[in-house]
Amino acid sequence: MNVSPLLQVRGLKKYFPIKAGFFNKIVGQVKAVDGVTFDLYPGECLGLVGESGSGKTTVGRTLLRALSPTDGEIIFSVNGQSYNLATVSEGVLRPLRQHMQMIFQDPYSSLNPRMTVADIIGEPLLVNGVINRSEREARVSELLEQVGLKTEHLRRYPHAFSGGQRQRIGIARALALRPTLIVADEPVSALDVSVQAQVLNLLQDLQESFHLTYLFIAHDLSVVGHISDRIAVMYAGRLVELGATEELLDQPKHPYTEALLAAVPIPDPSLNRDRRLLSGEVADPANLPTGCVFHPRCPHAEDRCKTEVPDLREVTPGHFARCYFA
């Protein structure tokens, strides 16, 4: 790809301190994100998959500076200028926020139950200078229609809506400022399967209409495979594989990705698959294994994997894996 990336993430780390005792002494660290590096190109959808606790949500939140990173760079290019989001001050960050928004996982806790739909979707507009009420409501009505809701829903409170409808409200709020980057944090995993498909299709349609760039976080490979151009696989705070969707799904290079694919259910009971399911527990980010973090669960692990940390290397053009045997 010879387009310049919208977002360059380099060695991103986010550690949470473990405090204990009367004086809150720091006794350890949870390495939720431990050196994540990737590029995000304008107009693409990068899927980020991993088990619960692998740090994918933390990556999303750190990118938008909902959390401050411990270390690393987040270079965000907007209007021909580049900013390192990891270090910019609050004052520089606030005007930048309108270019990057988030869609949340939980359609219940992400909408303030005490505000009407008009106020929820209108809030980003209000705090970014659209003071005029009628102007704001006109914009909100337009947004509601774009996400498949009706203008008469304007005066209603979130409790009047179903989970899927609430998620649409959340999407409308994210779109309100016409951002270029959207971090979608498991936007469909809390929804019914039938509603999941509608919301996924809506996200795809919106991406086309508004030239959005998505970082699509999910734990469900079939959902990610459906919407993403490229997929990044996370394990214990690190990327273990990154590649184009079709290639990664057809020819996984990392044993963890293989195991994830083997775990995807196929709606055909007669199909007798060779299922290599993982044994053992997910690595504890407060106490990571030495060497390759995956080695205690890896069927191919050798002595070398226990001591040396493999790099994320380009196995075939555009396809990276963090494994000596890829």
Place this chain on the structure above:
Amino acid sequence: MKGDTRNLLDPQQPVQTDPVDVSALADDLTNTRDSNLYTASQWQLMWWKFRKHQVAVWSAMTLLFLYLMVIFCEFLAPYPLSFQDTSYAYAPPQRIHFFSDDGFHLWPFVYGLEGRRNPETLHKSYREDRGQKYPLRLFAKGHPYQFWGLFETRRHLIGVDSGGTLFLLGTDSMGRDLLSRIIYGSRISLTIGLIGVGLSFSLGLLIGVVSGYYGGWIDNLIQRAIEIIRSFPRIPLWMALSAVLPSTWSPIQIYFGITVVLSIFGWTGLARQVRGKILSLREEDFATAAMLAGASQPRIMWHHLLPSFMSHIIVSLTLAIPGMIIGETSLSFLGLGLRPPITSWGVLLQEAQNIQTVAFYPWLLSPAVFVILTVLVFNFMGDGLRDAADPYDRS
């Protein structure tokens, strides 16, 4: 793989327009109100839920009545506060009669009161003088008083013609009507709770917000201070503090002094609740969403966090008022709070401090009945409010 799910899941399925019901609330609402439910604000939802809690509604009405009594006490009391008649000392409660020797009377009446001193024990005993009937009168002309200190009038809600007496709850050692004194006492006893809670509320909210919002060592300091304050035994500290109040102070100054003393403990619980709420709500996605939209910290605080815990605060306030009322009553009962000539329920109970009075004149305990009633209805109403406080509770 790409496109698989699209075939698997029917994209043509229409968008669900059925709203999700708000737990059991929606079940009880008729169809006609359904459309209102969608646009109902939090306070409306709370009111609808509160209304279903019968005990709480009755308690709220009782409280309304009690506070109306506070406002119109001069008019409601059969006798003014200054009234005393030592010839009727320790008179027992007079009964209201509908039947006399000559049959049923549509209009209730009391008999005249006849007192006689026992020459051996010097004890005064009273009996009804069946020869004299005094019908109860509405808006009766009685002893003059100043209404709200504005104008003088003689009208009382109920009374009897001159010559008769109306001591529905008996009298005390100086022949003062106990019911009237209780009604006047409510003015002090019921408002001290409100003012005390108001004071605790301002302190608790301020300190709680600071503690939860800034966190770090400020939070640590405040929390440890709260722990220290709460670990003091309550009554001795109250006693010590009220002993500090100068005896030269006017009744009004004493009243506010006692309120401050009571609030010293009151704010700590509230500050903790506010801090806890802020800590948990700050992590809610809608607060993060507001921050990501570019909202300033004060805006998130006032537009998102504060409204979210306001209902809980109101509930804890309601539940804190009876504590204040009991506090005032206990302090005054012990002679450390309000002192005569101020009339409060605690001051009235001081008269019932020795076993002799309780044995001979049990009606002097009747202020305690009002204290119990008030505390109970506050608690019942608080319960109802607590159930209604979070209409969005999904459990």
